[in-house]
Amino acid sequence: MLTAEIRSKVDQVWNAFWAGGIANPLEVIEQITYLLFMRGLDEIQTRE
Numbered sequence: 001m002l003t004a005e006i007r008s009k010v011d012q013v014w015n016a017f018w019a020g021g022i023a024n025p026l027e028v029i030e031q032i033t034y035l036l037f038m039r040g041l042d043e044i045q046t047r048e
Contacts, residue, residue: 017028 013032014028017023017031022028022031
């Protein structure tokens with residue numbers, strides 16, 4: 001379920017992308033996917 005807190009955080013991320021010049025929703029999803037992948041790699045490397 002989408003709570004008000006989660007919705008607010010999603011809106012903040014969306015606004016950051018919009019301010020950076022990325023307005024296409026598919027591009028936003030693509031960039032978020034890259035960021036999550038990079039974060040996962042960083043966490044794995046940190047654990048090692």
